[in-house]
Amino acid sequence: MKIIFTCRFVPLNWLRSSSQSPRRYFSSKELPKFYATPIFYVNSVPHIGHLYTTVYADALHRFTRLCFPNNDVTTTIFSTGTDEHGLKIQKSAQSKNINLNEYCDQISSKFRQLFNDAETSYTHFIRTTDDQHKKVVQNLWKILMDKGFIYKSKYCGYYSVNDETFVPDNLITTNSNGEKISIESGHKLEWYEEENYVFRLSQLQERIIDWIDNHLIMKPENYHQSLKADIRNIKNFKDLSISRSKTRLQWGIEVPGDDTQLIYVWFDALVNYLTVTGYPNKQPVIWPPCHVIGKDIIKFHCIYWPAFLLAAELPLPERIYCHSHWLYDRQKMSKSLGNVVDPFECIEQFTADGIRYFLLKEGTPHSDSNFNLDAVKTCLNAELADTFGNLLNRCTSEKLNPKQSYPFVSLDEIQEYLPESLDTINFIETLSNECFESYLDGNFHIGITNVMQCLRSINGLFNLIQPWKFVQKHPHNDNDNDLNQKRLKCLLFLSLESIRISAILLNPIVPNISKSIFEKLNISQEFCQWKFAKINNSKQQNDNRISSKKLIIFSKLT
Template structure:
């Protein structure tokens, strides 16, 4: 959720004067002014299940019965497992049920990703009921009073969602709305894929072009909760793994469509294996003076003839496929499947490491007749690192900056378009200075969870 900015209160202050003549206002109608003006809100009675902790009313399908710690049967919210109570009270209601057709038309544009969440949203749309958009103030004292009725508090999600508009510059003419994509957790998908677009439809405003929902990181298959004491401290993990390391692990193991378990043991294994042993070791091996004694600190040019005659057909095919890699990972990035980007990259990094192991450059350097083959081998490995370093920049920006700098790649040649320069266009060039080990192996005395 975008944090409140200093302009957020302005539209709320305007709401306080419901009878204000909008035509005479110096600003365009806000979301909630439009809802009132267009007769989408009415005073009614709500009766049903309510979760205080979730601040949400729930349908019968969203409530289950479980045994509490004392063996008593209790009703709880299906998703959060928080207790619910049956409540009946006067509220202001939003005519959500009127917007089934508009929401369906929006969904038909394929705006919900991943697709499994679209199925869920369509089920909600099929069962729309009018939405309570206020709470009795004697029960909910914090929050903004309903304009003209101090006995009611505006429903927090109605207020909070409006902030997307204000952050975009609304109601100024120069506002940047709608967004290309909203990234939200699956537990607040209903608010962003049902309530928010319905509010926007009612206000006559365009809808987001895409809703990207993501799943959760669990601990021992349980949602993190301060009350349970199973919360992972991200700041402590950044100190332990570095910011890039933590980003890499979370993006590799966190898939949008399914929950996954966080584990420090898995993090240690992943980072030591991928970043230290594979990526870092590969950079160290191909830039080591122990191997490149005849041409130290150089990114050699490619000898096409040697590539075609000295390497296996499978290795030549793999190397040439580097030029198609940007197109391959572009779809994964666009679908927010970052773990698939990492899978593609690590496939090439593992292959390049195998090239080093199979061809033993530390032996090739000993014979004059093998030096051209050695230079070609080093070029292939460095080029593999260059291409994949560019691709990995959004995932591990600090590590890739160090990697590309060591390979002597200037900052103006690190865009995706530069990958398509092709190996044959990279002439022999000097390497950059070494900043030491790319990603030191993690050794910890703390017992990992």
């Protein structure tokens, strides 16, 4: 059977001119130097949602360092930690008959262990029970008090213990039992009436709306549009109660100068971002933070937090990434249903890189994602074990690559001897820019999909060209033998380049796998940066040796 190859001719001078680093298209100002997850409430042990938020922020942090390697640990911040005050914590500890400090220590340590096990690159792990944080909270309180933004008043309304917030009338409904329920969270509400300290949120309404409309970059866009619509449905921002009476809450930071009141847990928690920078002992050098939040806490980070910063005359966040939630078999996770996913078990079963890959590949920030154990296995087997792993095995096999070399081939040679690969080359040459845009928008799933498409395309070339037939030399036909060896060399070069480039682009997603590939291909660290995610952009001029040690990228799950 005669096979006719068709391809779209791409001038090689265009391919070469397109090999630009992200700096050609994007300013370094678009990559923040301070990434912050919300600090996680210790009323219970961590679940898969906590892991997703932190891995998502970690991928953004690693992506920044990869693009601009001078942003090392001394010039970038990635903070996470635990929120340990409030009524829910108090009730959780009491229900278990455990001392409050001991309870917080136990749960906080589980969060830290999880983030370590998941290979996250956090630079700061903060706890709101830290003495330094308490000082920062009380200091900011005094600043806002001195500026006239805090006053004492009788405050009443329906309060959600679960959400640790008063709920406005327009977000309250009544269930079949006649109980008041929060429309946003579905949690039961209780009526509270007491004297509190109140923050003058109403005075900052216009400035907050202007920031949301004209200055905030929020990804994905659907949440930004929803936020804009929501603030227009609120006719007037109501002044915010920012303290609680000790008659019903004993666990928190005391209001300066008033030992009958504790500071509202959300004021306390949001200030952690300032604590991380060393404020108020020094003005924040890396500021403002880029926030990574779940869709259920938009109000706190996009209305309350900027209001506190405006009142303190501090710069507001410029970029916020918001993500949706995870379902289990299309159902909301809950303890009563017994379908809460244990992230520690996931890491043990699928490895840290494996669960990172699945969460970032299947997690769609703009809409809820579905978690299913079979889906995890199918995804990891098909993409990491088969597509990625199979390609590496093919081009490093003793049969096709007996010299265990990383050959050097020019693009001119590829055009001449491997013309059927030109569409694939064209795709690879634009891959880093496509991934850059996707990652910058927080859409890791799009970037990962493009990388996998590249690897599948190379695997397709193997199936099409069938290089294993080149190993058997034709007697008395040196011309054919020479041509086959040149085609094989071109294919090996293109395959190894696609693996090297993919390892760079997937480094924020699967850092351990990427590191093992660089070691296998004998790629020095200086050429593992984002700007080298282009064909023949590693300044290699001669064939290189690769490690003879067999590498299994990902062991297939059974």
